[in-house]
Amino acid sequence: MKIMGLDYGDRRIGVAVSDALGWTAQGVETIERRRDESELLRIAELVQEHNIEEIIVGLPKNMNGTIGPRGEICMEFAEKLKLQLNLPVHLWDERLTTVSAHRTLLEADVSRKKRKQVVDKMAAIFILQNYLDSKSKR
Template sequence: MRLMGLDYGDRRIGVAFSDEMGWTAQGHSVLERRKPEEDMEKIRQLAAAEQVTEVVVGLPKNMNGTIGPRGEICIAFANTLRDILQVPVHLWDERLTTVAAERTLLEADVSRKKRKQVIDKMAAAIILQGYLDSKSKG
């Protein structure tokens, strides 16, 4: 069982994978967004290479729990991904994950330039770890 976590943004997609047991998430890479077809193909290739059985996509909700325009875009992305990969795709509340990733990097004294390079994959790892943790409790 190997899961892929995605932080789907306007310009970049953060990618993370779980370990084989589905216990821990590790940031993997950041994909610069190009064309939707190219983005999907890159994700498909990564999923195939890592033998992914499930995908978790961050769902940006408003602080009051409602879903806004950005959330609708992520839902459409997740539905397209489900059709292409033919594996379960779960949406996971990603409120404040980028803030948490930024805080962690600041505490680790990572330079601004380096933070920009890793923040999206770290956010993807936080999203995926949250999902994994919820499954281990239930």
């Protein structure tokens, strides 16, 4: 069963997809957000292309565990996805995934310009991999 992980940001959506066994997450692309919400169409295309059966959306929580305005926006997005794609959509705590993505890219000596292009995709990988790891421990 293939699973898609999404890092839903203000400007871009990072996309990652699991392997068929649900062990590893690979980055797919970064989707630019548009006012017409055409990003939903691109996500639907990727769901078809990769035979996705489940979607994980990163939920940005505050460090104390509460959900702020950004988290509420992500919850609304997850609900839209669920209704439009008719697939299970789960929210996953994404605290510090973007920080981890930046740190990993810095350690790999990726230029600032390249980091900006891939950080959202890398954050989606972290979100999905954390979810996959939690499932394998059960």
